[in-house]
Amino acid sequence: MALKTVVILGSVREGRQGIKAARFIVNALKKRKHSVTLVDPEEYELPLLKKMYKQYEKGKAPRKLEKLAKLFRSADAFVIVTAEYNHSPPPALMNLLDHFLEEYFFRPSAIVSYSAGIFGGVRAASHLRDALAEMGMSAIPSSFPISKIQNSLDEKGKPLDEKMNQRVKKFLDELEWYAKALKEAGQRGIKTFQVELEKNLPFENDFFDALWCSRTLEHVFNTEHFLKECYRILKVKGILLITADNICSFVNRIRVFFGLYPLRVSFSENERYAQHVRCFNKKSFTEIIKRTDFNIEKITSDFICFNPRSYNSPPWSASLGKIIPSLGETLIIKARKTEKY
Numbered sequence: 365m366a367l368k369t370v371v372i373l374g375s376v377r378e379g380r381q382g383i384k385a386a387r388f389i390v391n392a393l394k395k396r397k398h399s400v401t402l403v404d405p406e407e408y409e410l411p412l413l414k415k416m417y418k419q420y421e422k423g424k425a426p427r428k429l430e431k432l433a434k435l436f437r438s439a440d441a442f443v444i445v446t447a448e449y450n451h452s453p454p455p456a457l458m459n460l461l462d463h464f465l466e467e468y469f470f471r472p473s474a475i476v477s478y479s480a481g482i483f484g485g486v487r488a489a490s491h492l493r494d495a496l497a498e499m500g501m502s503a504i505p506s507s508f509p510i511s512k513i514q515n516s517l518d519e520k521g522k523p524l525d526e527k528m529n530q531r532v533k534k535f536l537d538e539l540e541w542y543a544k545a546l547k548e549a550g551q552r553g554i555k556t557f558q559v560e561l562e563k564n565l566p567f568e569n570d571f572f573d574a575l576w577c578s579r580t581l582e583h584v585f586n587t588e589h590f591l592k593e594c595y596r597i598l599k600v601k602g603i604l605l606i607t608a609d610n611i612c613s614f615v616n617r618i619r620v621f622f623g624l625y626p627l628r629v630s631f632s633e634n635e636r637y638a639q640h641v642r643c644f645n646k647k648s649f650t651e652i653i654k655r656t657d658f659n660i661e662k663i664t665s666d667f668i669c670f671n672p673r674s675y676n677s678p679p680w681s682a683s684l685g686k687i688i689p690s691l692g693e694t695l696i697i698k699a700r701k702t703e704k705y
């Protein structure tokens with residue numbers, strides 16, 4: 365079934381460029397068969413926030429708010445299109461978003477940012493990410509910055525550089541993954557929570573039997589705090605299964621030897637792994653897990669890649685990855701909590 369995606373644009377400025385970014389992402393979503401609705405704050409002209417939607421008696425909210433609330437409740441995913449005004453998201457965007465809260469819960473969001481300069485609004489995107497987490501529609505790890513928007517898209521939102529279409533494919537693949545996973549979990553009655561990994565996790569001490577943290581640690585600035593939180597919420601004898609991309613994988617050693625930039629790390633916001641803020645090798649990964657008092661029971665890896673240009677490797681490379689994990693692509697640790705928090 366088609367995903368229902370709501371695109372929220374945040375600029376009402378005269379001569380705004382943002383409408384081009386919104387059209388671009390709406391077109392890209394439609395090509396992928398999403399059922400898309402664009403929310404343009406210019407059309408709604410909401411007053412500066414006096415009363416949130418939920419503060420009205422049932423059935424007494426203004427028609428515009430009622431319409432938006434119904435739309436937000438029905439969405440499977442949100443795409444937020446933000447300009448950068450003084451390193452922050454525009455007031456029209458925050459004003460519109462702040463009128464609602466519960467209406468966003470349990471769905472993912474994705475950030476498209478833009479600016480007139482080369483940074484593509486990444487500083488606004490970073491503030492917005494915090495706000496979206498607080499609103500219960502955490503943003504997916506990737507974002508989509510558009511630099512020099514005035515030269516990047518035509519009036520209809522058509523990119524002037526074909527690379528944008530390639531970039532948006534990966535971005536929307538990721539959004540769809542999260543949207544489908546959360547939708548399926550909701551339908552099966554599995555409780556899902558979107559949480560801010562840099563903050564205290566909203567679970568009691570000694571709560572879970574097991575934690576599976578896949579492709580997580582690379583995205584966390586305060587890794588020690590996050591691991592302490594994992595320790596706290598696990599039951600004694602509970603198991604932590606955690607992965608980390610290996611900066612010293614065999615293929616990266618070959619790449620660096622030949623002067624190529626290593627995979628899974630990034631030197632700029634526009635690169636594939638820009639969302640990785642930490643990288644690990646076997647030693648640093650084990651050290652950081654041990655520091656949190658976990659008892660490491662097993663270290664392994666998925667496979668050793670022998671082709672610096674592609675991830676296609678022979679089947680036996682997986683067995684070799686288990687024997688020499690320090691050369692593997694993804695490091696995997698099984699650890700146990702031994703003492704009460």
Ligand SMILES: Cc1cc2nc3c(=O)[nH]c(=O)nc-3n(C[C@H](O)[C@H](O)[C@H](O)COP(=O)(O)O)c2cc1C
Nearest residue numbers: 375377379380381382447448449450451479480481
């Ligand atoms: C109030 C204001 C503040 C701005 N601050 C920044 C900024 O901090 N960084 C930046 O790269 N561009 C900044 N710009 C330039 C915007 O990125 C550019 O004008 C963009 O087109 C704004 O989006 P809009 O046209 O959809 O309103 C600012 C523009 C305005 C109007």
